[in-house]
Amino acid sequence: MKRILYFTGYRMVAQEWDGRKLVSSVYFEPDELGLDLFSAYLESLRRQPVRLLVDLIEEEFRQITIPLLRGADRKEIVERNLIRYFRNTEYRHALSQGVVKEKGRKEEKLLLMGLTNPQLLEPWLQLIEKQQVPVSGIISLPLLSESVVQRFKAEQRCVILVSQQVPSNLRQSVFLDGKLILSRLVPIASFYQGDYARDVVRDVESTQRYLVSQRIVDRADVIGVQVLTNKRHLDRLRAEVEGDNDFEYRIHEINQVLSDEKIEVPEEQDFSSALFCHEATRGLYVNHYAQKAEKKYFHHHLASLAARFVAVALLAIGLGYFGSALIKGWMYGNSIEEMSLLQQKYASKYKQLSLTRAGSDVSTEMMQNVVKTVEKLQRGYQQRPQEMMILISQQISLYDRMRVKEYEWFLAPSSDAVSASEVSWDTPKRKRRSRRDRNAPKPRKGLFEIAVFKGELLDFDGNYRYALSAVADLEDAMRVSGWYDEVQVLKRPLDVESEKQISGEVGVGKRREQGKAEFTIRVVRKVKTDEK
Amino acid sequence: MKSNSVDWRFLQGSLIFLLIAVIAAAALIYFGMLYEEQRAADYRQQESQLRSTHRKYEQLVRDLGLMKQYTAKFNDYKASGLVGEERRLSWIESLEAVNSRLRLPRLGYNLMPQEDFLRPGFKPPRFVSVRSSPMQVTMELLHEGDLFSLIGGLEQEISNLFTVDSCQLRLKGQVGKLFDTRKPNLAGECVIRWVSIDVSTK
Numbered sequence: 235m236k237r238i239l240y241f242t243g244y245r246m247v248a249q250e251w252d253g254r255k256l257v258s259s260v261y262f263e264p265d266e267l268g269l270d271l272f273s274a275y276l277e278s279l280r281r282q283p284v285r286l287l288v289d290l291i292e293e294e295f296r297q298i299t300i301p302l303l304r305g306a307d308r309k310e311i312v313e314r315n316l317i318r319y320f321r322n323t324e325y326r327h328a329l330s331q332g333v334v335k336e337k338g339r340k341e342e343k344l345l346l347m348g349l350t351n352p353q354l355l356e357p358w359l360q361l362i363e364k365q366q367v368p369v370s371g372i373i374s375l376p377l378l379s380e381s382v383v384q385r386f387k388a389e390q391r392c393v394i395l396v397s398q399q400v401p402s403n404l405r406q407s408v409f410l411d412g413k414l415i416l417s418r419l420v421p422i423a424s425f426y427q428g429d430y431a432r433d434v435v436r437d438v439e440s441t442q443r444y445l446v447s448q449r450i451v452d453r454a455d456v457i458g459v460q461v462l463t464n465k466r467h468l469d470r471l472r473a474e475v476e477g478d479n480d481f482e483y484r485i486h487e488i489n490q491v492l493s494d495e496k497i498e499v500p501e502e503q504d505f506s507s508a509l510f511c512h513e514a515t516r517g518l519y520v521n522h523y524a525q526k527a528e529k530k531y532f533h534h535h536l537a538s539l540a541a542r543f544v545a546v547a548l549l550a551i552g553l554g555y556f557g558s559a560l561i562k563g564w565m566y567g568n569s570i571e572e573m574s575l576l577q578q579k580y581a582s583k584y585k586q587l588s589l590t591r592a593g594s595d596v597s598t599e600m601m602q603n604v605v606k607t608v609e610k611l612q613r614g615y616q617q618r619p620q621e622m623m624i625l626i627s628q629q630i631s632l633y634d635r636m637r638v639k640e641y642e643w644f645l646a647p648s649s650d651a652v653s654a655s656e657v658s659w660d661t662p663k664r665k666r667r668s669r670r671d672r673n674a675p676k677p678r679k680g681l682f683e684i685a686v687f688k689g690e691l692l693d694f695d696g697n698y699r700y701a702l703s704a705v706a707d708l709e710d711a712m713r714v715s716g717w718y719d720e721v722q723v724l725k726r727p728l729d730v731e732s733e734k735q736i737s738g739e740v741g742v743g744k745r746r747e748q749g750k751a752e753f754t755i756r757v758v759r760k761v762k763t764d765e766k
Numbered sequence: 767m768k769s770n771s772v773d774w775r776f777l778q779g780s781l782i783f784l785l786i787a788v789i790a791a792a793a794l795i796y797f798g799m800l801y802e803e804q805r806a807a808d809y810r811q812q813e814s815q816l817r818s819t820h821r822k823y824e825q826l827v828r829d830l831g832l833m834k835q836y837t838a839k840f841n842d843y844k845a846s847g848l849v850g851e852e853r854r855l856s857w858i859e860s861l862e863a864v865n866s867r868l869r870l871p872r873l874g875y876n877l878m879p880q881e882d883f884l885r886p887g888f889k890p891p892r893f894v895s896v897r898s899s900p901m902q903v904t905m906e907l908l909h910e911g912d913l914f915s916l917i918g919g920l921e922q923e924i925s926n927l928f929t930v931d932s933c934q935l936r937l938k939g940q941v942g943k944l945f946d947t948r949k950p951n952l953a954g955e956c957v958i959r960w961v962s963i964d965v966s967t968k
Contacts, residue, residue, distance in 0.1 A: 281776070527770050537780070541783065541784040545783050545787030548784075549791055551795075552798075556795070562802050566802075566809040570812045573815075577816045580823045581819055584823045587823075598836065600893060601832070601833065601840040602835075602836050607891060612927065615888065616929050617930055618917055620914050638937075641933075654934070657931075659884035
């Protein structure tokens with residue numbers, strides 16, 4: 235619901251509009267009773283915002299041009315001109331009407347307007363302020379009529395809109411290129427009695443003469459005249475303007491206009507006020523004259539609305555969040571219930587299965603460990619002497635004069651063990667290596683099969699060169715076979731190494747003494763276990 | 767004189783409403799969060815319980831599977847004496863039984879006290895103790911094949927695990943002389959290590 239206070243200079247009309255429908259219209263006379271009633275009416279509004287539409291004789295218009303400026307400079311010039319032309323009133327307004335180029339210089343056209351007798355409004359505005367009614371704007375009816383005249387789509391550059399809002403005054407507003415340049419309210423006495431049509435035409439002609447005298451239009455220019463009138467004067471006016479070539483008259487019956495605009499009014503209208511009042515309801519923030527102080531409560535109203543909006547939004551967010559938390563909680567609850575059932579199911583199955591393994595004093599893990607340990611032992615720790623013995627036998631059998639007389643096979647944790655008697659499984663003893671040992675392969679740790687075999691050559695005739703060669707051949711064959719990691723000759727038939735001593739007797743007629751061609755060979759093979 | 771100052775009385779209602787809304791919204795959000803967090807904590811707890819129960823159940827199912835897989839073998843090992851108390855008498859009986867077939871001229875044995883089975887890199891699992899008893903076997907052989915027969919015979923006679931630590935063979939006569947089929951030609955000495963497994967049920 236939008237509320238319009240329409241002030242004609244004498245009485246105040248309060249209208250309530252619901253969209254395009256005029257719901258109510260109340261008149262308040264400017265006497266004590268009227269003001270009291272107006273005060274009561276305002277109180278009943280309960281701080282709902284209103285717009286004040288003024289239609290006063292004491293409203294003046296000036297069209298001026300100022301240098302094209304911006305910001306504070308422009309504001310200062312505009313303010314200075316407003317003070318210059320409307321010194322005695324606070325209700326003044328400047329409207330930019332575009333930029334013109336004069337003598338190569340850009341200038342801004344301004345329409346200055348003001349209410350020259352603000353005292354007329356004061357008693358009403360005091361009541362409005364007293365009742366803390368938010369006034370969104372004080373609107374000038376002539377300026378508002380700019381949008382009305384645009385809807386008539388007149389072809390002429392200069393258009394005069396003639397309308398009557400009260401019986402005693404005729405409003406003529408002049409528009410040049412669609413912009414209001416002046417408006418005047420002239421008294422007219424013939425609305426109810428007299429030749430109204432002739433008076434209207436005479437006043438229009440008078441306005442034309444003024445426009446020509448001010449060089450706003452040329453005498454030859456055809457001026458468009460849009461007349462808003464009632465049914466009573468329609469025919470007379472049409473007859474009066476017929477054949478007039480100086481003007482292009484278009485007479486509009488006000489009720490027809492309201493009907494075309496789909497504006498609903500409770501009864502047939504004699505005046506145009508309903509059209510302008512409806513026009514005043516349009517737009518969000520229309521204001522021409524209201525000062526900061528007059529709009530204080532409107533700003534308060536907006537702040538209050540904003541506060542309420544924020545409050546409602548916060549409540550909605552809070553409720554939304556709480557609702558969402560409740561839903562999530564409910565969903566969690568459902569999931570908890572489902573999980574609880576599932577847990578019970580598992581627990582029951584667990585209990586049932588537990589019974590099947592009851593009675594076993596050894597855990598499954600232990601059984602698994604034992605079985606795996608046994609498998610590991612079977613795989614890698616069941617050593618036998620046969621394999622290595624066979625390998626050595628195969629290689630020795632290639633030398634038909636070679637015989638083994640002692641064979642020792644043993645396991646050792648280090649590759650440098652020489653006999654089974656010195657093997658210790660606890661902590662392998664670190665042997666000091668002799669100079670000779672230093673030439674031997676570096677000892678390694680792990681599990682090793684070691685075989686030490688002693689042998690000799692049969693029918694040895696003292697040919698040590700042959701004996702040494704045979705043992706060296708066997709050593710090479712063993713190395714080349716790749717069956718062993720180490721092959722070491724511990725004793726040769728004759729120790730020809732530089733660090734050994736050789737003794738014998740060689741004389742005339744004396745043959746070299748026949749000894750034995752003995753040898754000792756040690757072979758080492760790493761046992762493959764699956765341990766890393 | 768018109769005043770531009772803020773008329774707080776005009777705004778009072780809206781501001782109080784706003785204040786109440788702020789408090790109410792804050793309270794709703796706070797209690798909503800509290801409630802949601804509580805339910806989420808319950809959910810997490812229940813989820814953890816379910817996961818724990820499920821894990822236990824899975825473990826049990828796995829255990830039962832393993833039990834099925836390992837029980838028979840374990841019981842076999844237990845029955846054979848590989849697991850549990852060592853059966854020294856069985857080993858000696860086995861040795862004697864093998865020799866009754868081989869008829870070695872001499873077969874002596876000396877079973878030494880039990881000790882840990884130690885091998886480089888070999889580490890039994892927790893609560894499983896691998897023990898071993900070294901048995902020194904001295905023998906007189908007609909030929910080296912008797913040694914293989916003795917070891918092979920033991921393998922067939924008893925299902926216990928054993929490993930040979932060392933073996934020494936020495937020719938009794940002169941090198942190059944032919945073997946006498948009626949007398950022992952080789953003297954042998956081996957260390958056989960009988961392995962047994964102890965299970966700690968603690």
